[in-house]
Amino acid sequence: MQNSLHTFSIPVMGTGHSIDSPIRVAPYGINSVISIVDDLLIERIRKHYATLFELPYENIPRNAEDGRARRITAYLDLVHEIVNQKFEDIKKQPFFRKNEKSRYFEMLPDSSDLKKKYQKLVEMASGSTRDFIASELTGEMRPGSIDVNIMSKVDGFSFPKSGQPMTAEYSDGSAALRGYANSQLSSSLILSAGFNPRLYNYLAEFEDFYRDVKGQIKKKIILKVSDFRSALIQGKYLAKKGLEIFEYRVESGLNCGGHAFASDGYLLPSLLKEFREKKEMLSSSIQPLIDKFYEEERGREFSTEWVDNDPRITVQGGIGTSGEARRLLQDFEMDATGWGSPFLMVPEATTVDEPTMQLLQQAKEEDLYLSGVSPLGVPFNNVKNTGSAKWHQKRIEKGKPGSQCPKGFLESNTEFTENPICTASTQYQLLKIDQINQSEVSDGLKAKQREKVLDKACLCDHLGNGALITLGILKPNRAPQAICPGPNIAWFNRQYSLQEMVAHIYGKIDSLVPVERPHMFAKELVMYVDYFEELINQSESPADDLRKLTRFKKNLEDGMAYCLEISKGQAYEHENLESITRTVEEQSKRLGELYESLQSSALVLA
Incomplete structure (x- = not known):
C-alpha cells in the first residue's frame, strides 16, 4: 500500500x-x-x-x-x-x-x-x-x-424491455464497482456521497480488496467522509468483512467543487482537530475486527509483519495557497491534500473546453454559487452563464423545458410514474409544472415552485461534454457544457502549466493568487453563514426548526472560536491569517442578527 x-x-x-x-x-x-x-x-x-x-x-x-x-x-x-x-x-x-x-x-x-x-x-x-x-x-x-470514484448513492437500476429492474449486481453502483474490480489496476477506489450498505457488501465479493499472502492489497479503499463519527462507523462496518480503509478523505461540506454535502454547522478546522486528536481510534477500534475476520474467515492470523495498516487521513476543499497546505499537513497532521478546482485551469491536467475556460478565467466570487441544478436534490457548486444554463433557458422559452434524458443515471423520482424518471427530464418538468399550475397556492408561490423545478439541469450529459469538445469528439454547438468548480477558482484567472501549478502548491514560486485572497477557513465560514441564512429563508415552520437551527448556530460559533484561536498564531508564508480574524468578527455579528430574526419569526408563528 x-x-x-x-x-x-x-x-x-x-x-x-x-x-x-x-x-x-x-x-x-x-x-x-x-x-x-x-x-x-x-x-x-x-x-x-x-x-x-x-x-x-x-x-x-x-x-x-x-x-x-x-x-x-x-x-x-x-x-x-x-x-x-x-x-x-x-x-x-x-x-x-x-x-x-x-x-x-x-x-x-x-x-x-x-x-x-x-x-x-x-x-x-x-x-x-x-x-x-x-x-x-x-x-x-x-x-x-489511477484512482476511481463511485458516488455510492448513484445506484439506480436499469429497466430492460420487460419493465422489470435487473438484479442487485446490475445496479449502477455495483456494475461500476465490478468494472473497476475486474480491471488490471492496482490503485484506489474512492467511495463518496454517503453510506450504501448494498454496495459496501458487494466489495467483499472481490479478492483484490483483501490482502494477499504477502500482505499486499491490490485495490485499496478510500472513504470520502464528512466527520469523524461517520468515518468510524463506516470503517467498522467494512472491517467486519475484513476490508481495510487505506485512507479517510475529509472534505469541506461547502467550500468544494461538485455536490456540497453541508455539515450541521461543523467547520473544517473543527472536524480536522477531531481527526487529529482521535485518529488512533481509527486503528485501535477497527484493527481487532480485521484480526477477527482473518482468524475466523481466512483461517490465518493477520501478520504483524504486514505494514501500512494505519489509515491515512487527507483533506480537500478550497485549498488555494502553499501556506494553507502547510497548515493542514503540519498543524493538523494530514497525510496529504487534494487540489481540485485550480487544476481546471491547467490544460495539461484536465479537460475544460475553450468557452468554459474563458468563463472560468473571467469568473468573480459573485459568479460562483451554490445552485439547485442537481437532480439529486443536493446543493451543487456552479458558475453562472454556462453553456448548459443557456441551453436549458432556450428550451424553457420554447415551451419544452428539461432534457430528453439520454443517459438516465440520476433517475430516482416516482412521483408521477411507476419507473423512476429524472427531475431534470422534460417528462418530469412538464408534469410537475402542470401540477403546480393547477394547485390552489398563491401566484407568487407558484412562480417560486416553477423556478425550482426548471432549475434542474441535465448533469449526466452536460458534465461530460467539456471533455468531448476538448478532445475534438464533439463541436461546442452540439454539446452544452456544465462545470462544477468550487468558489476558490475565482482567484485563479488564467491558464497555468502543470509545473507552474505544482510549484505553487509547494511554495517554490511566488503565489499565483493575490495576497488579499481570504483564507480557506474564512471563506468556508462565510459560506456556512450564507447557508444558515438560506435554511432560515426556506423554513416553513420556524418554531419547529428552531431547535435544529440553534444547534447549527452553536456548532458554527464553536468553529468560529477555534478559527479565531488559529488566527492568533504564526502565519505560514502565503497564508492570509488576518482575513480569519476580520471574517469571524463580521460573520459572528451577522449570525447573531440572523438568529434573532429566526427567534422573532418562531414566536410570532408559534
Missing part, C-alpha cells in the same frame, strides 16, 4: 473534467481520480485514446450483456496501458537534459527523499558513482495512481 511521491492529489471533478487526468499526470508520479459514473462517456473517450495511441478497440454496445461493467473495465485497462507506456518512455530518457524526466524530478516536493537524491545527482561529477546513482534513481521512479 504505497503512498504517493507527492503530498497532494487531483480529486475527481465532475464526470468528464478528470476523465483522462491519469493519462496526463500519472506518468509524472501524480495521483488523480476518474469518475466512473458515466460509462457511455467512458466508451467514447476509450475509442478516442485507442485510436490516438494505435491500440486495439472493439465497441461495447449500449445493450451488451453486462455492458456497463465491461466498458469501465476496458477503459481503465486502456488508461493503465497508456500510462505505463508514457511512464516507461520517461524513464528511458537520460538525466542532465531539459526533458520530461527532469520535469518528473523537479516537480517533486523538496522534502522528498527521491528529490534530494536527484539534487545530489545533479551536483555530482561524471563517473561510475554518478552512473550508479542515476540507475538507482530511475529504478525508484513510479507512476501516479
Whole structure:
C-alpha cells in the first residue's frame, strides 16, 4: 500500500473534467481520480485514446450483456496501458537534459527523499558513482495512481424491455464497482456521497480488496467522509468483512467543487482537530475486527509483519495557497491534500473546453454559487452563464423545458410514474409544472415552485461534454457544457502549466493568487453563514426548526472560536491569517442578527 511521491492529489471533478487526468499526470508520479459514473462517456473517450495511441478497440454496445461493467473495465485497462507506456518512455530518457524526466524530478516536493537524491545527482561529477546513482534513481521512479470514484448513492437500476429492474449486481453502483474490480489496476477506489450498505457488501465479493499472502492489497479503499463519527462507523462496518480503509478523505461540506454535502454547522478546522486528536481510534477500534475476520474467515492470523495498516487521513476543499497546505499537513497532521478546482485551469491536467475556460478565467466570487441544478436534490457548486444554463433557458422559452434524458443515471423520482424518471427530464418538468399550475397556492408561490423545478439541469450529459469538445469528439454547438468548480477558482484567472501549478502548491514560486485572497477557513465560514441564512429563508415552520437551527448556530460559533484561536498564531508564508480574524468578527455579528430574526419569526408563528 504505497503512498504517493507527492503530498497532494487531483480529486475527481465532475464526470468528464478528470476523465483522462491519469493519462496526463500519472506518468509524472501524480495521483488523480476518474469518475466512473458515466460509462457511455467512458466508451467514447476509450475509442478516442485507442485510436490516438494505435491500440486495439472493439465497441461495447449500449445493450451488451453486462455492458456497463465491461466498458469501465476496458477503459481503465486502456488508461493503465497508456500510462505505463508514457511512464516507461520517461524513464528511458537520460538525466542532465531539459526533458520530461527532469520535469518528473523537479516537480517533486523538496522534502522528498527521491528529490534530494536527484539534487545530489545533479551536483555530482561524471563517473561510475554518478552512473550508479542515476540507475538507482530511475529504478525508484513510479507512476501516479489511477484512482476511481463511485458516488455510492448513484445506484439506480436499469429497466430492460420487460419493465422489470435487473438484479442487485446490475445496479449502477455495483456494475461500476465490478468494472473497476475486474480491471488490471492496482490503485484506489474512492467511495463518496454517503453510506450504501448494498454496495459496501458487494466489495467483499472481490479478492483484490483483501490482502494477499504477502500482505499486499491490490485495490485499496478510500472513504470520502464528512466527520469523524461517520468515518468510524463506516470503517467498522467494512472491517467486519475484513476490508481495510487505506485512507479517510475529509472534505469541506461547502467550500468544494461538485455536490456540497453541508455539515450541521461543523467547520473544517473543527472536524480536522477531531481527526487529529482521535485518529488512533481509527486503528485501535477497527484493527481487532480485521484480526477477527482473518482468524475466523481466512483461517490465518493477520501478520504483524504486514505494514501500512494505519489509515491515512487527507483533506480537500478550497485549498488555494502553499501556506494553507502547510497548515493542514503540519498543524493538523494530514497525510496529504487534494487540489481540485485550480487544476481546471491547467490544460495539461484536465479537460475544460475553450468557452468554459474563458468563463472560468473571467469568473468573480459573485459568479460562483451554490445552485439547485442537481437532480439529486443536493446543493451543487456552479458558475453562472454556462453553456448548459443557456441551453436549458432556450428550451424553457420554447415551451419544452428539461432534457430528453439520454443517459438516465440520476433517475430516482416516482412521483408521477411507476419507473423512476429524472427531475431534470422534460417528462418530469412538464408534469410537475402542470401540477403546480393547477394547485390552489398563491401566484407568487407558484412562480417560486416553477423556478425550482426548471432549475434542474441535465448533469449526466452536460458534465461530460467539456471533455468531448476538448478532445475534438464533439463541436461546442452540439454539446452544452456544465462545470462544477468550487468558489476558490475565482482567484485563479488564467491558464497555468502543470509545473507552474505544482510549484505553487509547494511554495517554490511566488503565489499565483493575490495576497488579499481570504483564507480557506474564512471563506468556508462565510459560506456556512450564507447557508444558515438560506435554511432560515426556506423554513416553513420556524418554531419547529428552531431547535435544529440553534444547534447549527452553536456548532458554527464553536468553529468560529477555534478559527479565531488559529488566527492568533504564526502565519505560514502565503497564508492570509488576518482575513480569519476580520471574517469571524463580521460573520459572528451577522449570525447573531440572523438568529434573532429566526427567534422573532418562531414566536410570532408559534
